[in-house]
Amino acid sequence: MFDQETMMNMVTKKLAEGFKQFPPEAQQSLKNTEVFILRQDNQIRIVCKSMSGDEEESKRVANGIGNAVIPLLARLIGGFKCQVKYQA
Numbered sequence: 001m002f003d004q005e006t007m008m009n010m011v012t013k014k015l016a017e018g019f020k021q022f023p024p025e026a027q028q029s030l031k032n033t034e035v036f037i038l039r040q041d042n043q044i045r046i047v048c049k050s051m052s053g054d055e056e057e058s059k060r061v062a063n064g065i066g067n068a069v070i071p072l073l074a075r076l077i078g079g080f081k082c083q084v085k086y087q088a
Contacts, residue, residue, distance in 0.1 A: 026064075033061040
């Protein structure tokens with residue numbers, strides 16, 4: 001049987017371990033970024049906003065998050081047997 005809570009805990013733990021491997025400046029950039037996940041009609045948007053006022057930093061973070069999360073999200077959605085196409 002599928003245990004969503006166990007899977008989420010495992011994924012969260014792995015992400016936290018990976019975060020510790022990032023250079024200090026990358027860790028600080030992530031901490032300075034607020035991420036909004038918005039549901040709008042038939043779209044889900046992930047928006048990154050700088051909390052320090054450095055919009056270039058938030059763009060770099062958004063690109064990094066997109067590169068890391070979009071393939072994972074595509075695999076997760078594919079697990080529901082949907083056809084998934086994505087653009088990284």
